[in-house]
Amino acid sequence: MMRRLSLLLFLFGALALVPGCGGGGGGGAGGGIVVVHGSKIIFLSALNSELDIYIIDVDGSNETNLSNDAARDDYPVFSPSAKKIAFTSDRTGSYEVYIMDADGANVTQLTFDGAFKNEPAFSPDGMKIAFASDIDGDRNVYIVDASGANLTGLTTDASTDDHPAFSPDGTKIAFRSSRSGSPDIFVMDVDGMNQTRLTDNGRTNFTPLFSPDGTKIAFQSNLSGDQQIHVMDSDGLNQTNLSQTGNLDSEPAFSPDGMRIAFYSFRAGAYNIFTIDVAGTNEMQLTNDPSSDFSPAFSPDGTKITFESDRNMGTFSHVWIMGVDGSNQTRLSTMDRYASYPVFN
Ligand SMILES: [Ca+2]
Ligand SMILES: [Ca+2]
Numbered sequence: 001m002m003r004r005l006s007l008l009l010f011l012f013g014a015l016a017l018v019p020g021c022g023g024g025g026g027g028g029a030g031g032g033i034v035v036v037h038g039s040k041i042i043f044l045s046a047l048n049s050e051l052d053i054y055i056i057d058v059d060g061s062n063e064t065n066l067s068n069d070a071a072r073d074d075y076p077v078f079s080p081s082a083k084k085i086a087f088t089s090d091r092t093g094s095y096e097v098y099i100m101d102a103d104g105a106n107v108t109q110l111t112f113d114g115a116f117k118n119e120p121a122f123s124p125d126g127m128k129i130a131f132a133s134d135i136d137g138d139r140n141v142y143i144v145d146a147s148g149a150n151l152t153g154l155t156t157d158a159s160t161d162d163h164p165a166f167s168p169d170g171t172k173i174a175f176r177s178s179r180s181g182s183p184d185i186f187v188m189d190v191d192g193m194n195q196t197r198l199t200d201n202g203r204t205n206f207t208p209l210f211s212p213d214g215t216k217i218a219f220q221s222n223l224s225g226d227q228q229i230h231v232m233d234s235d236g237l238n239q240t241n242l243s244q245t246g247n248l249d250s251e252p253a254f255s256p257d258g259m260r261i262a263f264y265s266f267r268a269g270a271y272n273i274f275t276i277d278v279a280g281t282n283e284m285q286l287t288n289d290p291s292s293d294f295s296p297a298f299s300p301d302g303t304k305i306t307f308e309s310d311r312n313m314g315t316f317s318h319v320w321i322m323g324v325d326g327s328n329q330t331r332l333s334t335m336d337r338y339a340s341y342p343v344f345n
C-alpha cells in the first residue's frame with residue numbers, strides 16, 4: 001500500500017528492536033467497554049522508526065498510547081462496534097495481525113506464520129479480518145476469524161493481490177490485483193469465489209473503498225497521468241475521474257451518507273483537504289494552509305472531519321479536527337511524535 005508514513009520510516013532506516021518491552025497498555029475489562037461513536041479517534045504515531053497506536057478524545061483529552069510496545073505497531077482499524085482494534089505488529093520479529101480491546105487491553109495475536117502482513121480490514125459484522133500477506137510467497141488477500149481461527153487464503157494468483165475492502169453487507173471483498181499485467185481493481189465473494197476484474201485501463205489502480213450503501217467503489221488511479229480520485233458502480237460500470245485536477249489527489253474517504261468524498265490534493269503547491277459530491281460536483285476546499293494536510297476521515301454523524309496536519313508544530317504532524325465546511329480547525333494531539341491516519345470510532 002502506498003502509505004506516506006512507510007516512506008517516512010524508510011527514510012529513518014532500519015528498526016533496531018528493543019527486546020523485553022512487550023505487553024499492551026491501557027488495562028480495563030474489555031467486555032465492559034461502552035462506545036459512543038464519534039467520541040474518540042485512533043491514529044498512528046511514529047518516532048525514530050518506532051510506531052504505536054494512540055487514541056484521543058475528540059476534545060483533545062486522554063491522549064493514550066494503546067500499543068505501548070517497542071516494536072512497530074501499525075495499521076490500526078476499529079471494528080464496526082468500535083469495541084476492538086485490529087492492527088499489525090512486528091513485536092515477534094515478523095509482522096503479524098493482532099486484535100485488542102479499544103482501551104488497549106486483551107492484546108491477542110491472530111497469526112503466527114512469520115510472513116509479512118498489513119492492511120487489516122474488519123468484516124461488517126466484526127467476526128473476520130481480511131489482510132494482505134506474502135504467506136504463500138507472493139502477495140495475496142487472506143481472511144481470519146477475529147478469534148484467530150480459520151486462516152484462509154482468498155487469492156492464489158502469483159501476482160500482487162492486496163488492498164482488501166469489505167462491502168457493507170459483508171458478501172464481497174474488493175481488492176487490487178496485478179494479475180492482468182497492471183494494477184487493477186477486482187471484487188470477489190467473501191469466500192474467494194467469482195474474482196472479477198472491474199478496471200481495465202492499463203494504468204495503476206489501487207485502494208478500492210466501498211460506499212456506505214455498497215453501490216459504489218472509490219479508488220485511486222493514474223489513468224489521466226496524475227494520481228486522481230475515481231469512483232465507479234460496484235459492478236465496475238460508470239467509471240469516473242472525480243478530481244481531474246492535474247495534481248496529486250489521494251486518500252479518499254466517504255461521508256456516512258455516501259454523498260461526498262473527502263480527499264487531499266496537492267494544488268497550488270500545498271497539500272490541502274477537499275470534499276466533492278460523488279457525482280463530481282460541488283467541490284469544496286476545506287483547508288488552505290501552506291503546511292501538509294492529509295488523511296481526512298468523517299465522523300459517524302457526518303458533521304466533522306479529522307485529518308493530519310503539520311501546521312504550527314514545525315517537525316511533527318498532528319491530529320486535527322474541523323467541521324465539514326472547514327470551520328473550527330483545531331489541533332488535538334500534542335505529543336512530540338508524528339501523528340497520522342486518524343479515524344473516528
Ligand atoms: Ca510500538
Ligand atoms: Ca498473489
Ligand SMILES: [Ca+2]
Pocket residue numbers: 270271272273287288289290291292293
Ligand atoms: Ca495545507
